[in-house]
């Protein structure tokens with residue numbers, strides 16, 4: 001029996017064979033092959049040994065990358081592409097492969113014995129006649145370097161394999177019939193291969209898919225043309241039609257534009273649990289491994305290693321935390337995840353093993369130093385406990401540092417959370433998506449790593465994340481979704497052609513920026529098929545062929561397009577091809593207007609695939625849904641106000657009360673709902689204001705009742721600052737000196753301010769808790785309590801800010817210190833005053849504590865209580881409209897810097913307030 005071999009580059013051979021068998025064509029001894037496969041068959045049958053190792057397409061990219069780098073190194077700044085991106089590399093690879101495929105063995109320059117020399121002289125002689133010489137010289141340079149690399153590593157790429165088969169194989173005389181298909185045009189090199197193996201001229205071999213299917217001409221079998229209300233509506237229309245009586249595996253959807261429609265079909269498949277196979281690929285970013293890589297990119301790209309980005313990655317559901325927890329040691333009593341998170345944030349671990357090692361060593365050094373300083377503390381003190389908790393983090397940090405130093409591919413392989421449930425169709429779809437995507441990403445990242453691309457380059461991740469995941473061949477029970485090309489190989493009983501709008505198909509001609517049409521002209525007629533206009537013509541023919549073949553196979557065809565681009569809210573016209581098909585169906589002489597009458601307009605709510613449509617439809621028609629109460633009368637009594645009695649049981653610090661009086665809603669978000677504040681990190685900051693405050697407070701605590709010289713105190717301050725840097729390495733080194741100088745200058749002022757006082761300190765940073773006569777429970781840590789000469793005490797609070805925000809004897813701004821005074825009074829201290837000490841400004845603000853101010857404090861706490869009881873927390877802007885004493889400037893500042901502004905919608909200010 002004769003063997004039939006069809007050379008069809010880029011055809012999906014297995015789908016095409018399945019389709020042929022489905023339509024009754026005997027596929028025994030029939031092969032559909034690419035040129036590389038044909039070359040392999042020929043070399044094998046002619047017993048030609050291939051000594052070189054084969055270079056896969058992925059490795060080819062890596063070799064091109066190395067070649068481009070070598071050219072860049074040699075030519076420096078004068079290199080044509082100074083900073084080629086990864087997508088440039090892929091384009092260069094494609095361009096070089098295309099150029100080499102234009103050299104068949106009988107080209108006129110084929111006068112050298114060596115194949116590569118022939119190829120080289122043919123390509124360079126023609127390219128150098130092109131308009132943009134610099135670009136073409138660059139391409140020739142990369143090509144030559146690439147060749148050198150191939151020779152040096154004894155590799156054979158696809159083009160060289162085909163060329164070897166042409167050179168070394170003779171005409172295969174066995175019982176083989178060779179064919180080419182007009183739907184899959186050949187390059188000159190591919191033509192040379194099949195001519196050599198068949199012993200015939202390529203025109204004698206040419207046939208088409210219709211002949212392969214053994215079909216006769218038939219009229220077009222298009223059942224409908226539909227104009228849908230946006231792409232999502234179009235997808236619903238198609239699904240609605242399929243689910244009204246058709247079998248899923250008897251339907252193929254051919255997407256004219258797979259970039260957006262594939263995503264929509266994927267989303268609907270998940271939403272309605274539809275079994276689907278995707279020949280055209282789904283954007284990889286839908287998978288968990290890609291989502292993890294995106295988080296990794298945000299953390300690592302540009303070498304920033306933001307602590308927030310690391311935390312987002314480690315806390316994400318796509319990160320398989322259990323893998324990390326398997327490595328963690330047994331938890332010690334003092335271990336706290338909160339402290340570990342804080343330490344991690346400060347330490348800014350990277351993906352570099354050496355850097356991580358240094359940071360850990362520095363952290364250990366800082367702890368040892370702190371421990372030495374604290375060896376006199378009792379084990380119940382706050383500082384002692386905090387140090388113990390930090391020490392417990394060391395083994396965890398070691399593990400994390402090691403794991404974060406894994407290469408990106410190893411990290412994704414180990415830590416991407418693969419969804420493994422397989423009870424429903426959508427679970428199965430997600431599982432295969434995650435598995436395939438993980439492999440694709442790891443291969444891609446590994447290859448790029450081997451090419452020498454910087455692992456922290458954004459370009460690397462962006463390209464890996466732009467991949468598409470082909471999800472399987474068409475299969476029984478599944479709807480098959482593919483492109484126009486793919487549908488040519490997978491025609492079923494029903495064919496839906498979607499997305500046929502003018503802007504999507506066939507598109508407008510675009511030249512390749514590396515091989516322009518003018519360059520292609522230098523290669524003669526054989527390169528015509530690669531020119532921009534020819535590519536558009538080929539796209540048109542593909543669609544017309546698809547409709548013709550499907551009609552001959554008696555397939556029912558449904559054509560649609562989205563008449564509205566809903567994201568840009570603009571009208572879309574149907575593709576010119578849709579008009580052409582309309583004319584073929586309804587008469588060539590009809591005007592465009594007459595033809596449009598045959599396009600069915602689908603209304604927005606028409607597809608009945610989802611119940612929510614019905615609800616929206618009812619809403620638009622002003623109908624309401626009856627609430628079934630099982631015959632019982634509806635209870636219309638208003639519900640009680642929110643019960644916040646528990647809020648009165650809570651203890652409040654002066655800071656919480658300050659928040660309340662600044663904005664009641666802010667207090668509710670922060671202290672009652674415990675909503676986390678938006679973290680607006682500034683990773684370039686050497687030390688944040690709060691951390692600077694903590695350092696200064698700790699030093700002032702040490703100064704209390706101590707005889708210490710200014711020099712010694714500054715030495716201590718410097719030591720504390722350096723210790724902070726050990727566990728919080730700065731991103732920009734040169735900022736450290738300025739920041740440190742400013743800190744030491746502040747501490748000098750602080751020492752002098754304190755030295756002039758030298759009062760006896762009776763309390764420092766101790767927690768005091770009491771209940772106010774209003775019933776409000778209060779607690780707080782005054783920074784310091786000093787004994788005055790008359791035996792009374794003064795509450796001191798240190799401020800490190802650059803701007804003064806307290807006024808003398810003012811209840812509103814001095815609330816914090818007055819609450820401390822009240823608490824101390826209940827602890828039987830005679831309190832006469834409070835003082836804010838601005839360390840940076842060398843300034844003191846006094847606030848007397850007397851009966852009048854105590855009354856004012858009581859009034860404030862009563863207001864607080866009333867709001868808690870009524871659960872009334874208005875935003876500051878609404879309040880200012882009622883209360884004219886509120887300073888308008890302060891309000892706008894409060895909202896501008898509020899950490900909840902993204903979730904809060906305060907009332908708008910009056911127009912004339914502006």
Ligand code: SF4
Nearest residue numbers: 663666875895898904
């Ligand atoms: S945004 Fe303004 S109104 Fe809203 S919570 Fe913050 S400060 Fe209050």
